[in-house]
Amino acid sequence: MTSSATAPLLRRLNAESVLGVLREVDLIRLTELADAAGLSRPTVDAVIEDLRRIGLIDETEDDTPGRRGRPARLVRLKADRGHVVGLDIGVHKCMVSVADLRGTVLATEVRPLGQELGRRDRLEGVRKAVRAALKAARVERSAVLAACAATPGIVDPRTGVVLTCDVLPEWKGLNLRTELGRSFGAPVLADNDANLAVIGERWRGVASASQDVIYVLAGERLGAGIVSGGQVFRGHDGGAGEMAFLSLLEHTPGAEGIGALASNIGKEVVARLREHGHELTGDAALLLAAARDGDVEAQQVLEEILARMARAVGTLALLLNPELIVIGGGVAAAGEQIAEPIRRRLPQMTSLPPQLEVSLLGDRAVTVGALRTALDTVESSLLDNLNA
């Protein structure tokens, strides 16, 4: 067994950078590709030949009128060489997206799930959503090269086992990899939803420029996905970013997410609003709407809730010193109504306040991150077979 760096490693590295360019563009001339990847022309030729052999390359000829000289070969990533599936398994619903190898989403299926569903029924719902999404995208099950599933709670990313999960019944101990593996003939990954959301938001969202980001997933629960130096911070068992600690801060056990806070602190106000005919689904959404409409009591309760949230966000900012904090999850739809009151309070809590933005992807951040993660493993395993 040798751990040594041998020549094939070079080819592998250069293939990775070529692929990195191909992912971001469509058709490209080989010469441009060489410039973009920082490689010599012959090297790019060789890499393209490797990639073509494993079916990743579509090739045409340049027929742009008015171009003189020998017509260039044009290459593009053969996006339909295979597909990936991203899953977001939540309390009230699950969302499944199917994408091609460039990450273009072909179909998304959202399926409501009862909050109290047990393991078997919830998994059954997830599998149905997968079937529907694949059908809508016209993708055969056998064309799926990898899948990645998000779930609340702590997930061991090595094994795919849910170590702890308070919000989904009978969920603790579940091995998502093997359980969903039977739905696909391909590797299934699993990770915490906030971790995947931050990956998604960095890939195609508001955090693309930043190497040090925290994504705060604020819904019924509160969770954080932490990225430092471009790497996801998972902790030893995958438990980093769990924010049950708000209860430590506020001495109000159990009242963690903004939804829960709305139901607790705003109990009376919510009840009064409901009596007067407001019919929005969530307590938090109800409060937000009433506050926007000028209801003073609702505004006061909201201020209190946001002050608590700001303290949680401030603690993260102080302790981890990110460049950017992204607010996502259910409340992201409220936009600046949520962001501004938190942003305003940050300078009181840390000497180096980060930027604070609302998620661009909204509730799609999690599945987008799951797709990116699945794509990473697909590319990695395809490149492993370069010289086999």
Next chain:
Amino acid sequence: MTSSATAPLLRRLNAESVLGVLREVDLIRLTELADAAGLSRPTVDAVIEDLRRIGLIDETEDDTPGRRGRPARLVRLKADRGHVVGLDIGVHKCMVSVADLRGTVLATEVRPLGQELGRRDRLEGVRKAVRAALKAARVERSAVLAACAATPGIVDPRTGVVLTCDVLPEWKGLNLRTELGRSFGAPVLADNDANLAVIGERWRGVASASQDVIYVLAGERLGAGIVSGGQVFRGHDGGAGEMAFLSLLEHTPGAEGIGALASNIGKEVVARLREHGHELTGDAALLLAAARDGDVEAQQVLEEILARMARAVGTLALLLNPELIVIGGGVAAAGEQIAEPIRRRLPQMTSLPPQLEVSLLGDRAVTVGALRTALDTVESSLLDNLNA
């Protein structure tokens, strides 16, 4: 300009792994070296020749009696090819260590510094300590290949500028790199003290096996050095791990470190103890001694202080999910008297409680980490010149 992976990269990588082995052993036969590094024999030969050319290798012959066969060439890292300096600039003192290229400490100089010293006087004290340490180690200034300085507060590791520092007067805005650069003809690095302490403890301390560690530097101040996946987590401006957030948790602004807590919460007890002839320097040390001697009031105050500290440590554990937390700094001398009460409380605060250990290196952790950091840059820049 090419960003491509070319052949010299392989040599560089293999040289790094050979050097990694050489650092940990003394004399070694080339054959053993090849096995340990996972490289073929001829490759090791070539790498050793490269390293010999830049002066990193001492060579002798194997004259072990009773060994048959052709006598082996024995190589060792030429530790006195150059030296590094590690500095720990603190409130009450500064500590300067000089080490050779293997990291063997040749001399350590501790110099008391007045708490109220301004920038100029403090730097002057540091420079004097450096001179004394170099003299004691019999190392010429010109033989120093790199130095690394630790300071409380937030340091931008790219520039070496102290961005914030509450405890050292006139310290904010100081550029440690240029300021100390004049004392050496070599690159000077700077970082936060807790960050360097965790590096030290992972190199030669109690955390050597762990990839996910938090070092809690508990003295007058409280600071944390965070390592995830073997990498130091610094945050965007180097401010990660600042724990002024205890004031957020406890609503007692300013009372952050264990020393400060002892002076505040334990004010009356400390005063009584001082009257009765106890003469230990720090308030915390006094309390600890009295508690150990059976003073009930001291024990009660200590319990309260440790409960607060446990809550801070618990927050870190919950949020970052480390494998191991190391308690270091001034209070580490108290050992289990400190560790046990904190360890006992952890399971109440997180579902995945980490191990908790007391620092093995004590107050040397910071300088040891600074030495390791300086060594890293020395090795890196020497290897850059492999084929120049």
Next chain:
DNA sequence: GACAATTAATAAATGTAGCTGAAAAAACCG
């Protein structure tokens, strides 16, 4: 329509670096 200009692809030469396997070297042993 021939020829120059342009652009891209291909081929050859050069250099680095890794590995395997065989041969040579330098000891010890009987």
Next chain:
DNA sequence: CGGTTTTTTCAGCTACATTTATTAATTGTC
């Protein structure tokens, strides 16, 4: 002194990437 053992050294091969030169395929112009 020859045999054994262990290590070193050398030769041959493969894999990559780079630079330079050559060839190919167009377009535009005189």
